[in-house]
Amino acid sequence: MSMVTTYLSWALLVLGGFLCVSGSVGLLRFPDFFTRMHAASVTDTLATGMILVGLMLQAPTWIVFGKLVMILVFVLLTSPTAGHALAKAALHSGLKPLLPGKGGKIDADPRPSAGGV
Amino acid sequence: MESFIHIIILSMLVTTAAAIVRVKDLFAVTMLAGIYGLLSASFFVLMDAHDVAFTEAAVGAGISTLLILTTLSMTGRFEKAAENPKSNYKPALALTLVTVTGALLIYGTQDMPAFGAADAPVQTHVVPRYLNDSATEIDIPNVVASVLASYRGYDTFGEVVVIFTAGIGVLALIMSTVSTAPVALRASMEEHVILRIVSKMLIPLILIFGLYVQFHGEYGPGGGFQAGVIFASAFFLYAMLFGLTAARKVVNSNWVQALAALGVLLYGSVGVLAMINGGNFLDYNFLAQDDVHGQHMGILFVELGVGITVASVMIIIFFTFSTHQQRDGEPD
Amino acid sequence: MEFLGLFNYWVVVVLMMIGFYIVICSNNLIKKLIGLTIFQTSVFIMYISMGKIEGGTAPILAEGVTLYSNPLTHVLILTAIVVGIATTALGLAIVVRIKESYGTVEEDEIHAKDKKA
Numbered sequence: 001m002s003m004v005t006t007y008l009s010w011a012l013l014v015l016g017g018f019l020c021v022s023g024s025v026g027l028l029r030f031p032d033f034f035t036r037m038h039a040a041s042v043t044d045t046l047a048t049g050m051i052l053v054g055l056m057l058q059a060p061t062w063i064v065f066g067k068l069v070m071i072l073v074f075v076l077l078t079s080p081t082a083g084h085a086l087a088k089a090a091l092h093s094g095l096k097p098l099l100p101g102k103g104g105k106i107d108a109d110p111r112p113s114a115g116g117v
Numbered sequence: 118m119e120s121f122i123h124i125i126i127l128s129m130l131v132t133t134a135a136a137i138v139r140v141k142d143l144f145a146v147t148m149l150a151g152i153y154g155l156l157s158a159s160f161f162v163l164m165d166a167h168d169v170a171f172t173e174a175a176v177g178a179g180i181s182t183l184l185i186l187t188t189l190s191m192t193g194r195f196e197k198a199a200e201n202p203k204s205n206y207k208p209a210l211a212l213t214l215v216t217v218t219g220a221l222l223i224y225g226t227q228d229m230p231a232f233g234a235a236d237a238p239v240q241t242h243v244v245p246r247y248l249n250d251s252a253t254e255i256d257i258p259n260v261v262a263s264v265l266a267s268y269r270g271y272d273t274f275g276e277v278v279v280i281f282t283a284g285i286g287v288l289a290l291i292m293s294t295v296s297t298a299p300v301a302l303r304a305s306m307e308e309h310v311i312l313r314i315v316s317k318m319l320i321p322l323i324l325i326f327g328l329y330v331q332f333h334g335e336y337g338p339g340g341g342f343q344a345g346v347i348f349a350s351a352f353f354l355y356a357m358l359f360g361l362t363a364a365r366k367v368v369n370s371n372w373v374q375a376l377a378a379l380g381v382l383l384y385g386s387v388g389v390l391a392m393i394n395g396g397n398f399l400d401y402n403f404l405a406q407d408d409v410h411g412q413h414m415g416i417l418f419v420e421l422g423v424g425i426t427v428a429s430v431m432i433i434i435f436f437t438f439s440t441h442q443q444r445d446g447e448p449d
Numbered sequence: 450m451e452f453l454g455l456f457n458y459w460v461v462v463v464l465m466m467i468g469f470y471i472v473i474c475s476n477n478l479i480k481k482l483i484g485l486t487i488f489q490t491s492v493f494i495m496y497i498s499m500g501k502i503e504g505g506t507a508p509i510l511a512e513g514v515t516l517y518s519n520p521l522t523h524v525l526i527l528t529a530i531v532v533g534i535a536t537t538a539l540g541l542a543i544v545v546r547i548k549e550s551y552g553t554v555e556e557d558e559i560h561a562k563d564k565k566a
Contacts, residue, residue, distance in 0.1 A: 074322070081315040088309065127460040130494075134467040134487050143479055150483050157490050164497045165507040165518040169527050173493070176534045181486065184534075188479060188541045192548045196477040197555050211474040219466040226458040233503030235516070240502060244519050252510055260508040260520040261527070269524060276528040283535035290542040337509065342531045427531055434538045441545060 005057045012054030019047035032098040033090055041083030048075045119163065126160045141196045143189055151182040167338035168261045171330070175346040180431060183353060187438045255412045257335040265340060266416040266423075270399040273419070274384055277426050281381050284430035288374070291441045309358065316358050323351040331424045335413075341420040345427025352432050361439050370436060373429045380426030387418045457498040464491035478544045478554045482537060489533050496522045 026039025052072045059065040133153045140146050154177020161170035230237035247264050255263040265273055331344030356364035388399040396403030401415025468491060471484025500519030508520035544554055551559050 074319075077315055077319060081311060084311050085309070124456070127457065131460060131463055131467075134464050137483065137487065138467060138471055143477065146480060146483055150486060153487065153490065157494060160494060161497055164501045165505060166497045166500065166523045166526070167507050167509075169493070169497060169523050169530065172527050172530045173490075176530050177486075177490065181534050181537060184538055184541055185479065185483065188545060191545055192479060192554045196475065196480055197558075208474055211470055214473070215466045215470045218469070219462050222462045222465070223459055226455050226462065229455060229458055231454050232457050232498060233501055235502050235505075237499070239499045239522065240519055244521050247520060248508065248517055258510040260510060260517065261523045264520050265524045265527065269521075273524075273528060276532050279532050280535045283532075283539045286539045287542045290539075291545050338507070340527075342527055346531065346534075430535060434535070438538075438541070438545075 009054045009057035012050045012057070016047045016050035016054060019043045019050065023047065033095055034087060034097040037083060037086055037090075041079060041086075045076065045079040048072075048079065123160070123163060126156055126163065130156050130160070143194055143196055144186070146196075147182055147185045147189065150185070151178045154178040154181065168259075168340065168343065171338060171343045172346065175343065175350060179350055180346060180353070180435075184434065184438060187435075187442055191442050254408070255416070256409045257413070257416065259335055259337065259339075261338070262334050262340050262416065262420070263412075266419045267401060267412055270388075270401075270415075270419060273423065274388070274399065277381055277384055277423055280430050281377055281426055284377055284433045287434050287437055292437055313358050316354050320351045320355055323354070324348060327351065327428075331420065332417075334420055335416060341423025341425075342427055344420075344424045346431060348424070348428040349431035349435070353435050356435065356439065361436070361443060364436070368432060370433075373432050373436075377426050377429035377433060380422045380424070380429065383422035383425065384419050387415055387422070391415070458495065461491050461495040461498070464488075464494070476556045478547065478556065479541070481556075482540050482544070485540075486533070486537060489529075493526045493529065496526050 020043065023039050023043030026043065027036050030036045030039055049072060052068050052075070056065055056068045056072075059068060130153065133149050133156060137146050137149045137153070140149065154173060158170045158174040158177060161167075161173055230239075234240075247260055247268060251257075251260050251263045251268075255267055257263055327344045327348035330339035330347055331341060334340035334344070352364065352368060355367065387401075387404070391400045391403045392398055394403035399415070399419075401412045402408040404411035404414050465488055468484045468486075468488030471487065472481050475481055475484065500522030502516060502518050505516040505518040506514055508517040508523065510517075547559065548554050551562055553559060553562075
């Protein structure tokens with residue numbers, strides 16, 4: 001049993017880590033603000049959730065387990081909300097999502113990339 | 118492996134700071150400063166300073182970002198490039214000065230003990246006494262709390278007074294003379310249904326977490342300073358989403374101002390009580406029949422005083438800034 | 450951790466000098482305050498790095514642990530952070546007043562107005 005939970009836990013941790021990295025790649029590579037934000041917030045929520053569940057499987061005591069559950073609930077509440085707030089703020093301030101142009105191809109980002117450090 | 122993470126976080130700190138120098142958009146600068154605060158908080162976790170990390174995460178990434186943003190909405194978003202040749206803007210001179218000073222400081226670090234050395238002077242002076250005797254003298258697990266509230270309670274009293282004074286200073290500088298004139302509630306937040314509902318779920322949790330940090334501070338990382346900032350941030354959230362008028366109904370400004378003073382007063386009166394019972398100022402041993410019990414009581418009340426003052430001063434500062442901003446109107 | 454040696458302190462010096470550069474070289478008062486925050490945080494990092502003992506844990510007494518990091522530096526920095534935000538807020542309040550009196554927060558424009566008056 002413990003063998004199975006350990007493997008499961010590590011599988012979740014590795015998968016979570018991979019999703020974090022892929023989210024960051026998306027953040028750097030996607031064409032406009034909305035897709036970038038989508039990449040960041042969606043993968044982050046899932047990745048953090050997976051890492052937390054992976055850690056829960058290794059929790060030594062029930063108190064640690066409970067604390068991790070609380071963190072998970074907090075992340076599940078806040079992370080999508082933050083993404084939503086960001087998208088809404090962007091839309092509110094007049095940033096339009098990139099849509100396929102008339103020729104069916106996506107135009108290059110007309111704006112200077114936001115905070116491209 | 119751990120040192121690998123150190124190096125990564127420290128390099129990210131340097132990168133963020135360098136980006137702050139170059140960026141002219143002050144909104145972006147503020148966000149970078151928030152990232153800088155969060156990065157330093159994670160560095161503090163690596164350095165075993167969990168109490169500090171807590172505080173830095175709440176203050177550096179949360180409250181300070183919020184305050185700077187509020188100020189920016191009053192002063193304008195962009196930094197103007199000074200191209201007037203007559204101005205005293207001389208980046209080359211500044212760069213030289215900074216480089217020379219930095220080189221001297223780096224030369225000076227050669228005499229520092231290596232990182233993590235157990236025999237460094239910092240580790241050998243008073244700290245062994247705190248670590249060895251705290252368990253018997255004060256009998257609480259968190260040594261940071263016992264040093265903060267008991268061994269160095271006098272210092273902490275001074276710090277609380279400084280915070281209180283800063284709150285008064287902010288009030289004196291920009292308190293609106295009009296006594297809470299009914300300002301039009303910002304309509305833009307009305308439509309954020311999701312934000313409002315989620316924050317309604319979160320605010321009670323944040324408040325409970327603040328209380329936990331306050332009263333569990335003797336046993337785990339936490340204490341009055343952290344709890345104060347966390348507690349205040351719940352009110353910030355409420356004020357941002359439901360408008361200042363609604364927030365003022367929840368927390369009366371006069372009450373908060375009285376509470377800020379009350380916290381300092383509570384701290385001071387614990388000290389005076391010790392004097393009345395025949396000890397020195399803030400000598401908690403005299404607060405109860407036996408020493409350890411007295412220490413426990415003293416730390417509990419002193420931390421409570423700190424928490425009340427910090428939370429109230431943060432709320433005062435935020436409310437004063439936002440009231441001022443609403444009165445000015447937003448130069449969008 | 451051995452090869453880290455003085456690396457932390459060098460980073461502290463670099464950060465401190467970046468903050469110092471912003472303070473003396475930027476024209477905008479708010480950016481100066483942000484520079485001051487960077488400077489301040491670099492000092493925090495120095496204190497906390499000095500308090501770390503290799504192989505130590507957080508200074509919360511527990512059974513079976515003998516080596517703790519330095520609690521004193523933690524106490525000093527913990528209070529300094531909260532005092533720091535309070536003083537920063539005071540600085541920002543002064544900036545707001547300057548904006549109201551002079552109509553600008555750029556240093557050279559303030560100087561120019563002072564000379565005229």
